[in-house]
Amino acid sequence: MKDFTRRDFLKTAGIAGGGLVLSSSLLRAQGKKAGDTLNIALIGIGAEGEILLNSLLKLPNLNFVAVCDIWKPRCTYGFRRIFREVKQKPEQYEDYKDVIKNHAKDLDAVVIATPDFWHSPMTCDFLEAGVNVYCEKMMSDTIEGAKKMVRAARKSGKLLQIGHQRKSNPRYIFARDKMLKEGKVCGRIMACNGQWNRAVTKDLTWPKNQEIPEETLKKYGYKDMAQFRNWRWDKGLGGGAISDLGAHQIDVFAWFLDANPKNVVASGSKEYYKKDWSDNVMCIFEYDNPDKTQVFYQVLTTTSSGGGYFESFMGDEGTLKMSENPALTKLFKENNGPDWEPLVEKGLIGKVESTNADAKIADSRESKPPMEFGFPEKIPGYDPDKPIHMPHLENFLGAVRGENKLNCDAEHAYAAEAVVFKAREASESGEKLAFQASDFVVED
Numbered sequence: 001m002k003d004f005t006r007r008d009f010l011k012t013a014g015i016a017g018g019g020l021v022l023s024s025s026l027l028r029a030q031g032k033k034a035g036d037t038l039n040i041a042l043i044g045i046g047a048e049g050e051i052l053l054n055s056l057l058k059l060p061n062l063n064f065v066a067v068c069d070i071w072k073p074r075c076t077y078g079f080r081r082i083f084r085e086v087k088q089k090p091e092q093y094e095d096y097k098d099v100i101k102n103h104a105k106d107l108d109a110v111v112i113a114t115p116d117f118w119h120s121p122m123t124c125d126f127l128e129a130g131v132n133v134y135c136e137k138m139m140s141d142t143i144e145g146a147k148k149m150v151r152a153a154r155k156s157g158k159l160l161q162i163g164h165q166r167k168s169n170p171r172y173i174f175a176r177d178k179m180l181k182e183g184k185v186c187g188r189i190m191a192c193n194g195q196w197n198r199a200v201t202k203d204l205t206w207p208k209n210q211e212i213p214e215e216t217l218k219k220y221g222y223k224d225m226a227q228f229r230n231w232r233w234d235k236g237l238g239g240g241a242i243s244d245l246g247a248h249q250i251d252v253f254a255w256f257l258d259a260n261p262k263n264v265v266a267s268g269s270k271e272y273y274k275k276d277w278s279d280n281v282m283c284i285f286e287y288d289n290p291d292k293t294q295v296f297y298q299v300l301t302t303t304s305s306g307g308g309y310f311e312s313f314m315g316d317e318g319t320l321k322m323s324e325n326p327a328l329t330k331l332f333k334e335n336n337g338p339d340w341e342p343l344v345e346k347g348l349i350g351k352v353e354s355t356n357a358d359a360k361i362a363d364s365r366e367s368k369p370p371m372e373f374g375f376p377e378k379i380p381g382y383d384p385d386k387p388i389h390m391p392h393l394e395n396f397l398g399a400v401r402g403e404n405k406l407n408c409d410a411e412h413a414y415a416a417e418a419v420v421f422k423a424r425e426a427s428e429s430g431e432k433l434a435f436q437a438s439d440f441v442v443e444d
């Protein structure tokens with residue numbers, strides 16, 4: 001598969017919206033088969049690395065070869081969890097290059113959960129050394145960094161999965177494939193509305209007896225401990241809230257609509273925290289799909305009120321409100337839309353949860369509140385007790401064992417993240433920016 005090119009990609013895969021129309025040529029043999037034990041390393045065991053580790057520790061047939069983190073307490077934490085829970089003793093490293101030097105030839109997979117500006121160099125180096133990579137989103141803090149990752153994956157013939165975990169979430173897959181595509185529950189989707197509203201947070205701190213020496217911080221690109229802990233907000237390290245949180249949801253719009261946007265207009269505010277990147281961003285995208293959908297998306301880091309985080313698909317027959325949190329997921333039927341009983345019978349949607357018949361309206365010209373339906377009781381592959389990142393890791397490890405295709409390979413992740421980069425650019429400049437077809441693919 002070494003000579004897989006962009007042309008092959010364009011021929012075989014639907015890039016619009018990261019639609020997973022992949023040919024079997026993307027099922028790359030990695031010399032492993034179902035049930036094989038995989039040698040794995042974990043790079044970056046901060047907040048997200050710990051969440052991924054929680055899932056990895058529950059998965060069978062993994063041999064933890066190495067853990068790596070430049071912050072000693074986090075590296076030790078990773079080691080201790082693995083020792084305590086699966087009785088393995090991975091080697092501990094500060095520098096990922098030593099993991100490559102000492103283990104690359106035996107490693108089947110690496111999971112990278114470091115700050116964004118480290119993703120591209122680490123991913124490219126591991127791929128080049130012949131190791132399959134699961135790397136957290138955003139692919140990189142820069143579009144150039146993301147392009148390098150796509151090219152490195154192509155050149156190496158190794159697998160690169162990006163951590164947009166909704167792509168493997170059975171509820172999301174069911175909602176897209178069954179409710180929207182097969183059942184067409186929303187009718188014509190004229191609008192989408194998404195948000196991630198977070199409460200004010202203080203800057204992250206650190207125990208004073210656990211400071212990383214200044215020369216170590218400098219070696220890894222941090223000016224001091226405060227920047228090391230709060231890298232998300234700084235240009236050159238992270239991408240701010242629109243990239244950190246928006247990346248997940250902007251990806252969902254493209255995926256569900258099966259389309260890329262034509263343009264974006266956005267506004268960002270830096271008035272609250274006075275950081276490099278905006279506190280709050282509001283964007284409007286116009287999508288180039290048959291429905292001609294307009295999408296409004298906002299990310300707030302100054303208030304948590306207003307319903308948390310969700311993506312709504314609002315059509316002339318119904319509205320599907322998706323969230324990683326099942327409690328926030330809703331399905332509304334427009335009063336003048338078609339009867340949904342046949343969809344209930346086919347198992348494409350659940351039963352009526354509320355008719356809203358008694359809802360009070362202030363004025364007779366107001367629309368009557370729509371009926372609410374649930375999701376079907378059984379959704380294939382959905383286990384409410386499974387952590388939300390686990391299916392995406394399982395999908396990656398399954399692909400390494402040749403059992404399945406990746407749900408979020410580098411090419412598709414790039415197409416989705418190109419939208420995030422442009423939305424961020426629009427929020428900085430205040431200009432309406434157009435997308436070209438070439439924005440969604442990486443040239444060789």
Ligand SMILES: NC(=O)c1ccc[n+]([C@@H]2O[C@H](COP(=O)([O-])OP(=O)(O)OC[C@H]3O[C@@H](n4cnc5c(N)ncnc54)[C@H](O)[C@@H]3O)[C@@H](O)[C@H]2O)c1
Binds near residue numbers: 047095113220
């Ligand atoms: N998929 C998701 O839902 C999700 C959620 C949160 C974060 N993330 C992503 O995960 C990544 C990490 O975020 P986080 O919240 O865990 O950040 P964090 O700051 O809590 O953790 C980062 C860890 O990486 C370590 N580190 C920093 N530079 C390193 C280097 N050069 N080599 C080795 N280790 C290094 C730090 O010491 C720290 O332990 C980010 O890319 C973020 O976007 C994804």
